[in-house]
Amino acid sequence: MTRTIDETGSRDPLLVLTGVSRSYGPLHALKPVDLTVLPGQCFALLGVNGSGKSTLLRIAAGRDTPSSGQVSYRGKPLREDALIARAEIAVAGEVSSTYPDLTVREHLMLVAVAHGAGAQAAGLVDSTLAECRLADHGDALPGSLSSGQRQALQLAAVLVRPRRVLILDEPEQRLDPGARRWLAGLLAKEKAAGAAVLLATHHVELAEAVADEAVVLLDGEVVGRGTPTQALAGIQ
Amino acid sequence: MAADTAAITPADTTDETIRLLRELRRARSRKQIANLAYWLYLAAFALFSYGGWLVAAIVRALRRPPLPVADTPMLLRAVPAGLAALALLVLVFLLWDARWRGPVVIAQPTADWLLDTPIRRDRLLRPRYRVSVLRFALAGAAAGLVPVALLLAAGLGGSGLGSSLRLAGVAMLTTALLAGFGAGVAAWAEAHAYSRLRSVTPAGLLAVTALAGLAVLMAAVRLPVAISTVLLWSGPWGWAAQAPVALAGGSARLWPVATLLLALAATAAITLGDRAAADVPAAVLRARARTLGHMSAAVFNLDARRVTTAYRGGTAAYGRARLRIRPPLSRQLVLPWRDLTALVRTPSRLTWSALLALASVGLGALAVRAPHAALLPLTGALALGYLAAAGLCEGARLDGDDPRRSAQLPFRYDSLARWHAIVPCLALAVLAGCPAAALAITTGHAWLLPLIAATIAVLVGGALVNSFRGELEGEMFEGFDTPLGNSSGITIMLWYVTGPLLAVGPMIILWSAAVTSGRASRTLPEAVLSAALAAWLVHIAAGRARRLKSP
Secondary structure, three states, rough: OOEEOOOOOOOOOOEEEEEEEEEOOOOEEEEEEEEEEEOOOOEEEEOOOOOOHHHHHHHHHOOOOOOOEEEOOEEEEOOOOOHHHHHHHHHHHOOOOOOOOOOOOHHHHHHHHOOHHHHHHHHHHHHHHHHHHOOOOOOHHHHHOOEEEEEEEEHHHOOOOOOOOOOOOOOOOOOOOHHHHHHHHHHHHHHHOOOEEOOOOOOOHHHHHHEEEEEEEOOOOOEEEEEEEHHHHHHH | OOOOOOOOOOOOOHHHHHHHHHHHOHHHHHHHHHHHHHHHHHHHHHHHHOOHHHHHHHHHHHHOOOOOOHHHHHHHHHHHHHHHHHHHHHHHHOOOOOOOHOOOOHHHHHHHHHHHHHHOHHHHHHHHHHHHHHHHHHHHHHHHHHHHHHHHHHOOOOOHHHHHHHHHHHHHHHHHHHHHHHHHHHHHHHOOHHHHHHHHHHHHHHHHHHHHHHHHHHHHOOOHHHHHHHHHHOOOOHHHHHHHHOOOOOOOOOOOHHHHHHHHHHHHHHHHHHHHHHHOOOHHHHHHHHHHHHHHHHHHHHHHHOOOHHHHHHHHOOOOOOOOOOOOOOHHHHHHHHHHHHHHHHHHHHHHHHHHHHHHHHHHHHHHOOHHHHHHHHHHHHHHHHHHHHHHHHHHHHHHHOHHHOOOOOHHHHHHHHHHHHHHHHHHHHHHHHHHHHHHHHHHOOOHHHHHHHHHHHEEEEEHHHHHOOOOHHHHOOEEOOEEEEEEHHHHHHHHHHHHHHHHHHHHHHHHHHHHOOOOHHHHHHHHHHHHHHHHHHHHHHHHHHHHHHH
């Protein structure tokens, strides 16, 4: 894998959203939001269904264009199709389809090779499978996996590639309590390694365990902000 | 494995990734090629076994095409505008296709697993685009046979096998070039003007309708030749029409120049599209891959309804419904209110139904005017009328798709079919009944009015029968073996066409009897029989609904 180590360990913001809003015709799905995500920080988005979390995540990932405001990544306007975004921002969340004839391992190989793992791809895939508790399912076709295992496969797909920013839309979905604890540990490790994590979740315990900062959204508007506990206390 | 603060420099892994994907999917590719070969063999076998007489008939017809008749000069005047309308229709179709599928399209797993990797998009997308251009050109060449068949049937363009084949070859070439041009423009639009594609289709259809209207006018009235000349040089649709016009005996002396222009335009558009293919945004590719994935699954399950749903999902506009109708105070009117609301909030559905209804009335008028050759126009009129009615029965169809939708309504589920008949009947009465009645009265055929009214009810009844058909059951695929093969194909087809078959079939007979008799006294029995048929169809629909609720 081709990586140039940045020795400076910069704490400059990675992802900055300024006055970002999103409307679909007359429907205001997201009212202006400001958000800054630093390296090594986990930022949680909390809120009920339809509050605008996924819209905000899609915009933060460059997958949707805001109706107003700006999104910048490492100081430059973010576009999903830009090479730097594809190379450094890993997104998991939307239910993904799979090649019906490729095994779990082969799917991950494809991602690893596309991200430049080269000869190390096989080893990287094996360690990722083990980390995501899929070691016994590497040769299975994705169609035979349980919903929780499919969720683990999605997480494995973002972990098998290099990343500066991890964007996760309700990653705890379909995971059992044990797997949720594993997820919390995984996100803590990501933070420790310097990755920025932007996470939408319904699971307050997960947010409290890993998030440094949180916003609570309601009808597309920020109604609470601070640490997860403070943000939730604010709306109560 | 975890991230660090490294500045990630992506290497170009495109070749390596695509090679790996090909290697991993080699077995599947081989299987696909084998499947294709098998289907080609089956098609060839079917053609030679069952279609031999058809091929022989076509060759015979090409050797001795119909001779010009008295109306031929009149038809020839309409050919430039008519062919330009058909050519423009090809372009509009390609731009409509680009709204939800387009020439630059990838499989859903590829969109989900490879689009957000740093591999080069041009290497991923351009091969797909080129295959699409080839497919469009081949389909275009095949579509070119339609105007050829029309021209030859009208006694234009052929005095023997040689001239007929020449006309066919030229028409196929120009339509293929036109399709190539359209594919290039569509790919460019996908990349750079995707949001504007939505408004192109209605405008294009309007232009096609205007050209078709002009063709009818030119056939009826002698208009200045300059109009045809302007039309034939107005753009690629006109250039594509010139060669067939010339070979059909029309005035287009510079057709080789026009064909050359078309070839140059097609080359330029295909090249432009090739460049633009790499710029199609990931969001567009992802959305259409998802639509196509859903659609393929629906097609695989022979579920026409889900195919439509998948298409609508791919082209849906966001927003809130603006048109509101005040809810009724009487509970009896809840369902008609819901149907009416659904109808006014989908103006495209209403427009299509209106167009189909008008076309149906037009064909009906033709049948009444020429009772000795009424069968074909009558069949067309009733079929189009059925389609118009089916479009207006969307409310019933939604309830038929999922009985839970109506769980809160104060009606028994099987009585819904009757309630759902009200709005479509009224709407069809306005869209088809009123123009048909006006036409009947002004042309001295007022005696047809009771039959027109009853026909509306029958067509809606047939559409309701189909609306409550439910899901295709797995056991239908099993069927039973007969000397002519397994019965499942016929069973599934009948399951799909029960409504139109029960509505349109008997009505053809009743209308034929009424039209050929031409006497007022004869229409009353037909009208009474039609009303009885309508009641029976609604009864069948209610029975189907009952079975859906408690299978």
